[in-house]
Amino acid sequence: MKNRAAYFGVFTALALIFSYIETLIPIQFGVPGIKLGLANLIIVIVLYRTDWREALLLSVVRIILAGFIFGNLFSIVYSLAGGILSLAVMALLKKSDRFSVTGISMAGGVCHNIGQLIVAMIVVETYQVGYYLPVLLVAGLITGAVIGAVAGEVLKRIRNLSFQ
Amino acid sequence: MKRNDLILAGAILAVAAVILAFQFFRQGNGEQLVEISVDGEVFGTYDLTDDQTIKIGNTNRVVIEDGAARMEWADCPDQICVNHRAVSKNGESIICLPNQVVVTVVSSEESGLDAVAQ
Ligand SMILES: [Zn+2]
Numbered sequence: 001m002k003n004r005a006a007y008f009g010v011f012t013a014l015a016l017i018f019s020y021i022e023t024l025i026p027i028q029f030g031v032p033g034i035k036l037g038l039a040n041l042i043i044v045i046v047l048y049r050t051d052w053r054e055a056l057l058l059s060v061v062r063i064i065l066a067g068f069i070f071g072n073l074f075s076i077v078y079s080l081a082g083g084i085l086s087l088a089v090m091a092l093l094k095k096s097d098r099f100s101v102t103g104i105s106m107a108g109g110v111c112h113n114i115g116q117l118i119v120a121m122i123v124v125e126t127y128q129v130g131y132y133l134p135v136l137l138v139a140g141l142i143t144g145a146v147i148g149a150v151a152g153e154v155l156k157r158i159r160n161l162s163f164q
Numbered sequence: 165m166k167r168n169d170l171i172l173a174g175a176i177l178a179v180a181a182v183i184l185a186f187q188f189f190r191q192g193n194g195e196q197l198v199e200i201s202v203d204g205e206v207f208g209t210y211d212l213t214d215d216q217t218i219k220i221g222n223t224n225r226v227v228i229e230d231g232a233a234r235m236e237w238a239d240c241p242d243q244i245c246v247n248h249r250a251v252s253k254n255g256e257s258i259i260c261l262p263n264q265v266v267v268t269v270v271s272s273e274e275s276g277l278d279a280v281a282q
Contacts, residue, residue: 072241074261103169110176124259124266125204131187131255134180141176 015042019066052091085115102148109144194272
């Protein structure tokens, strides 16, 4: 139990570092608030090494902390929608056992952006933001694939570590 | 990577391509207009070829210049809308989320198919 709490702290810190790096990358997807989702790397690793509950807790804690430190209330709502939808889809696909880490991470990246786009549509009450959907789909696919490939390598190397 | 991963990637790319194609054919030949909405309600529609400055309450200011619209000033905390590049193509938009202001380029003709029929 003691070990588990310590690992959770380390993962939260790592995820926050990724959130910070993301604020330094000036990529605009056209829809305000949408980010690359680099912190998803940590979420994918935790999802594989522990379970979806742990990953969900980490995701929510990470988003709220990052929102207070680097963002605002809007960025928290955005990220929560993206983070939770992405995690739900990844957990389901992982359970189906039909995809590798890369495939699951790609789906996660795409859903991360879709979740945020849905919030944007609700907030501004217009479907016009859908114009950027193709860009967001491809961006999510690419970042997801990269994150998945890195996560796969990391998972191979930490196979013998126990986080429980 | 498994074979299923590639199928998934292909499916996502196909969806993106279909939406892009749809957007391409939707480009009207009519006049390009700038529609500004606040809180989901239309605030005003402006000619994209007319250079002008539009004040939206006390929160945002849009400038139309050289056939493109940009957010010149906003009092929002994130300033994402101000940093957004100018929009000029049908469907493109600038969104100020905190102030719920949306600036969208629309065509005076609803769809490209109508233009072909004429
Ligand atoms: Zn703004």
